[in-house]
Amino acid sequence: MGEFDLIARYFTRPVRRAALGVGDDCALLAPAPGMQLAVSSDMLVEGRHFFADVDPEALGHKALAVNLSDLGACGARPLAFTLALSLPRVDEPWLAGFSRGLLALADSHGCELVGGDTTQGPLNLCITVFGEVPAGQALLRSGARAGDDIYVSGTLGDARLALEALLGHQQIAPDLLAATRQRLERPTPRVALGLALRGVASSAMDLSDGLLGDLSHILQASRVGARIDTSLTSALMAHRNAVADPELLRQCTLAGGDDYELAFTAPPVQRAAVAAAAQASQTPVARIGVIEAEPGLRLVDGQGRPVENRYASFDHFG
Amino acid sequence: MGEFDLIARYFTRPVRRAALGVGDDCALLAPAPGMQLAVSSDMLVEGRHFFADVDPEALGHKALAVNLSDLGACGARPLAFTLALSLPRVDEPWLAGFSRGLLALADSHGCELVGGDTTQGPLNLCITVFGEVPAGQALLRSGARAGDDIYVSGTLGDARLALEALLGHQQIAPDLLAATRQRLERPTPRVALGLALRGVASSAMDLSDGLLGDLSHILQASRVGARIDTSLTSALMAHRNAVADPELLRQCTLAGGDDYELAFTAPPVQRAAVAAAAQASQTPVARIGVIEAEPGLRLVDGQGRPVENRYASFDHFG
Numbered sequence: 001m002g003e004f005d006l007i008a009r010y011f012t013r014p015v016r017r018a019a020l021g022v023g024d025d026c027a028l029l030a031p032a033p034g035m036q037l038a039v040s041s042d043m044l045v046e047g048r049h050f051f052a053d054v055d056p057e058a059l060g061h062k063a064l065a066v067n068l069s070d071l072g073a074c075g076a077r078p079l080a081f082t083l084a085l086s087l088p089r090v091d092e093p094w095l096a097g098f099s100r101g102l103l104a105l106a107d108s109h110g111c112e113l114v115g116g117d118t119t120q121g122p123l124n125l126c127i128t129v130f131g132e133v134p135a136g137q138a139l140l141r142s143g144a145r146a147g148d149d150i151y152v153s154g155t156l157g158d159a160r161l162a163l164e165a166l167l168g169h170q171q172i173a174p175d176l177l178a179a180t181r182q183r184l185e186r187p188t189p190r191v192a193l194g195l196a197l198r199g200v201a202s203s204a205m206d207l208s209d210g211l212l213g214d215l216s217h218i219l220q221a222s223r224v225g226a227r228i229d230t231s232l233t234s235a236l237m238a239h240r241n242a243v244a245d246p247e248l249l250r251q252c253t254l255a256g257g258d259d260y261e262l263a264f265t266a267p268p269v270q271r272a273a274v275a276a277a278a279q280a281s282q283t284p285v286a287r288i289g290v291i292e293a294e295p296g297l298r299l300v301d302g303q304g305r306p307v308e309n310r311y312a313s314f315d316h317f318g
Numbered sequence: 319m320g321e322f323d324l325i326a327r328y329f330t331r332p333v334r335r336a337a338l339g340v341g342d343d344c345a346l347l348a349p350a351p352g353m354q355l356a357v358s359s360d361m362l363v364e365g366r367h368f369f370a371d372v373d374p375e376a377l378g379h380k381a382l383a384v385n386l387s388d389l390g391a392c393g394a395r396p397l398a399f400t401l402a403l404s405l406p407r408v409d410e411p412w413l414a415g416f417s418r419g420l421l422a423l424a425d426s427h428g429c430e431l432v433g434g435d436t437t438q439g440p441l442n443l444c445i446t447v448f449g450e451v452p453a454g455q456a457l458l459r460s461g462a463r464a465g466d467d468i469y470v471s472g473t474l475g476d477a478r479l480a481l482e483a484l485l486g487h488q489q490i491a492p493d494l495l496a497a498t499r500q501r502l503e504r505p506t507p508r509v510a511l512g513l514a515l516r517g518v519a520s521s522a523m524d525l526s527d528g529l530l531g532d533l534s535h536i537l538q539a540s541r542v543g544a545r546i547d548t549s550l551t552s553a554l555m556a557h558r559n560a561v562a563d564p565e566l567l568r569q570c571t572l573a574g575g576d577d578y579e580l581a582f583t584a585p586p587v588q589r590a591a592v593a594a595a596a597q598a599s600q601t602p603v604a605r606i607g608v609i610e611a612e613p614g615l616r617l618v619d620g621q622g623r624p625v626e627n628r629y630a631s632f633d634h635f636g
Contacts (some may be wrong), residue, residue: 046440084361121363126444
């Protein structure tokens with residue numbers, strides 16, 4: 001099977017919303033009047049972002065999910081994406097599983113595959129995703145202000161626990177591994193919440209490298225600091241009761257990575273609006289701290305006592 | 319140097335035309351009213367698309383050039399691009415050269431780097447490029463009609479000669495290698511020609527895998543056939559006098575790959591307009607054949623006698 005047969009069999013479907021899809025030199029997109037186009041690219045590399053033996057259907061899901069998560073963090077509605085794929089060889093069962101997982105998530109968000117590239121080489125997936133957002137309404141990292149509440153959606157840390165187990169750093173029960181592995185391999189992009197937070201949140205981003213490290217980007221972009229209550233973040237791990245070591249619990253929830261939840265800020269007057277956005281999008285949201293004028297990130301426990309910040313973020317060249 | 323320092327040092331510049339550039343979850347683009355956005359992705363893999371010892375500045379140029387070439391083939395004006403980069407390690411001299419070559423070409427086309435991703439892994443470059451084109455005016459592959467002239471811009475085959483020499487398949491003089499290697503490593507995207515051909519050409523595409531193979535995509539999309547005069551295509555190799563073997567000359571010009579010229583069609587009534595577009599864009603253009611109603615690709619020599627088509631296109635999984 002050659003390159004063009006591969007594209008035709010696994011990645012070409014009738015064009016729906018785009019003006020022109022797979023098979024020409026370019027795809028053509030036409031954002032609606034008054035809309036800006038939100039664009040994000042993520043590259044996934046074997047051994048770095050996924051294990052060689054990962055289920056291809058889960059990988060197809062995750063490759064698009066991490067990109068949709070960026071759209072969610074901007075409050076953009078998904079429109080379309082391109083896929084560039086480097087494969088060691090044409091493995092049809094793998095391609096069938098991968099495209100099934102990819103396109104199922106794409107369909108559930110009305111996000112159309114409009115183009116891309118395939119080539120031979122070490123396994124590498126690069127997706128560029130396009131969404132639309134009314135001009136001036138995108139959620140940015142730079143809008144947090146002193147006094148704003150800090151929120152996180154969903155759960156934190158379960159994906160990291162699965163990763164620690166898969167790397168052999170932790171011994172956990174098989175059913176716990178199965179449950180947490182779902183969070184690692186099939187993250188849920190918070191697109192609906194991002195849309196509901198337009199006009200409500202003052203800043204937002206998605207959590208890919210760990211809460212504290214990612215949050216520091218909001219703090220830098222907004223030139224503010226923050227205080228985080230670690231008793232509230234620890235409570236956000238779905239399987240926290242399976243973690244006896246409080247240090248591991250903090251490691252997973254504060255610096256876990258691969259959560260693909262949204263972290264966002266909003267002024268206290270918006271608390272009812274945040275609750276309404278959470279309900280409208282059927283996404284749990286928890287308040288975990290407060291933005292402060294003083295730069296830096298301060299951790300406290302449930303009684304307000306300082307907690308040392310030893311939780312480094314994941315660095316892709318670390 | 320970590321991921322974020324790397325991005326800041328080599329790939330972050332002040333935002334110009336985009337609404338929001340490098341450093342948030344998404345970049346924001348706003349096409350002008352009435353414009354469609356043309357989008358294309360290309361992935362370049364070490365050992366497949368370039369040699370491990372390639373000059374990083376040339377690689378930066380080529381990585382963007384092959385994407386701009388797709389915009390040219392659609393008649394779209396470059397706006398912006400994202401870069402996803404997988405690197406084995408942080409090599410600062412390499413990054414300095416790569417970003418210099420990349421951004422010099424970007425600047426010469428007014429094309430802004432607005433986002434992307436960096437990670438550790440086998441060397442892999444994925445660029446997604448964005449251009450704008452008035453709605454309905456993009457040059458497509460599907461518009462060729464029987465009787466249309468077939469044209470190619472610039473030169474053909476010199477890049478392939480360099481590749482054959484670098485692979486050790488051909489012995490050529492050092493100065494010839496130096497000259498042809500420029501064509502292989504620093505292709506010129508035909509953006510100005512593509513813009514000038516709006517409303518003139520009936521179909522267009524860019525040549526990356528070899529003239530005959532690439533042309534077959536226009537023929538399939540347009541449901542037509544073609545007759546090509548190989549004496550005219552052979553004349554398009556800049557260094558044809560250095561090639562004694564007529565078979566090698568045809569191989570290079572008909573199935574060379576890496577030319578990044580435009581192949582396009584236009585009805586005979588547009589000959590003056592094609593010449594004007596070539597002059598306006600300062601790009602040589604040559605007529606090499608004609609579109610026919612009968613499907614298939616027929617090669618003839620300068621006297622109209624049939625030439626056997628033994629010139630397979632490059633397949634990325636061949």
